[in-house]
Amino acid sequence: ESGKVTASPEKNDSEYLSPVTIGGQALTLDFDTGSADLWVFSSSLPAADSSGHTTFDPSKSSTWQAYQGATWQISYGDGSAADGTVGFDAVTIGGVTVSKQAVELATGVSGSFVQDTQNDGLVGLGFSTINTVQPQPQKTFFENVMPSLALPVFTANLDKDASGTYTFGAIDSTQYTGDIHYTPVDSSNGFWEFPSSSYTIAGGSPTPCTTCSPAIADTGTSLMLIDDDIVTAYYAQVSGSSLDQSQGGYIYPCSATLPSFGVAIGADYTATIPGSALTFAELGDGTCFGGVQSNQGQGIQIYGDVLLRNFFAVFDGGAKRFGVATK
Numbered sequence: 001e002s003g004k005v006t007a008s009p010e011k012n013d014s015e016y017l018s019p020v021t022i023g024g025q026a027l028t029l030d031f032d033t034g035s036a037d038l039w040v041f042s043s044s045l046p047a048a049d050s051s052g053h054t055t056f057d058p059s060k061s062s063t064w065q066a067y068q069g070a071t072w073q074i075s076y077g078d079g080s081a082a083d084g085t086v087g088f089d090a091v092t093i094g095g096v097t098v099s100k101q102a103v104e105l106a107t108g109v110s111g112s113f114v115q116d117t118q119n120d121g122l123v124g125l126g127f128s129t130i131n132t133v134q135p136q137p138q139k140t141f142f143e144n145v146m147p148s149l150a151l152p153v154f155t156a157n158l159d160k161d162a163s164g165t166y167t168f169g170a171i172d173s174t175q176y177t178g179d180i181h182y183t184p185v186d187s188s189n190g191f192w193e194f195p196s197s198s199y200t201i202a203g204g205s206p207t208p209c210t211t212c213s214p215a216i217a218d219t220g221t222s223l224m225l226i227d228d229d230i231v232t233a234y235y236a237q238v239s240g241s242s243l244d245q246s247q248g249g250y251i252y253p254c255s256a257t258l259p260s261f262g263v264a265i266g267a268d269y270t271a272t273i274p275g276s277a278l279t280f281a282e283l284g285d286g287t288c289f290g291g292v293q294s295n296q297g298q299g300i301q302i303y304g305d306v307l308l309r310n311f312f313a314v315f316d317g318g319a320k321r322f323g324v325a326t327k
């Protein structure tokens with residue numbers, strides 16, 4: 001079997017939201033290859049926290065099974081967090097159903113989730129080694145459905161300021177051009193992680209970097225969070241740019257011409273993003289906030305939506321590989 005769903009961007013393509021049915025209830029969730037918990041705003045949240053969100057009410061699902069005593073708590077790199085209880089229910093995405101998917105009910109969420117009223121929770125599409133359910137980590141939707149998919153893959157075809165597509169179980173050849181360039185994935189940290197040992201700024205042949213951190217493909221991150229020395233070199237080529245503490249990153253005049261930025265996807269391919277696609281947001285006063293920002297020395301580079309929205313991306317759970325193609 002295979003299925004596809006729309007991925008609709010929030011403002012600035014900060015995240016992409018997709019329709020999911022759980023126990024017959026429709027919610028709008030953020031598919032996140034950078035984590036492995038499927039959690040939803042629940043009817044048990046304080047009303048002040050769930051106001052504006054659609055909540056999942058287990059008492060209204062005839063197929064809900066509580067997982068007595070199980071709990072979860074997650075915190076993300078940006079400081080946001082959520083926690084709660086666990087059960088199992090039928091989860092359907094694009095016509096593809098897992099009948100007993102672990103569904104994590106939020107009884108607590110941090111402020112950024114409360115404010116993001118279009119987002120009713122997340123579908124983690126990383127590896128279940130980082131699932132936070134106790135006493136027993138639970139499998140992701142993709143891990144559960146993989147054996148019944150025509151191909152053990154899902155693809156992300158995200159677009160700039162336009163709706164894209166997630167597809168499970170098929171590689172839709174109408175969604176890309178040319179070859180798909182794959183790299184093996186090391187899933188030992190729970191991410192779709194691969195080496196990224198060269199980069200290019202403003203074109204030309206790639207600069208090798210033996211000290212470059214490995215990278216992860218992360219649909220749940222808005223920006224590209226890159227090793228500090230590379231980011232410094234990039235903005236050195238943007239006239240009028242500066243590191244603005246209050247904004248939390250590099251800004252520049254929106255009239256600036258940004259150089260292209262290319263990053264290695266494994267050993268054989270450089271994914272190059274044109275400068276025109278490297279602004280994340282206009283700040284309203286003629287300055288712009290860059291899509292390329294520092295990873296603050298975290299030892300991992302996070303290739304988020306600023307990269308992914310320019311490519312067709314394949315997450316291959318069968319061969320444990322990640323691939324990109326132009327489109």
Ligand SMILES: O=C(Cc1ccccc1)Nn1cnc2ccccc21
Pocket residue numbers: 032034035076077078079080122218220221222225298302
């Ligand atoms: O947290 C991050 C990005 C990040 C920021 C700073 C340091 C390290 C990583 N992404 N992310 C991935 N999945 C998420 C889900 C919610 C919020 C943020 C999420």
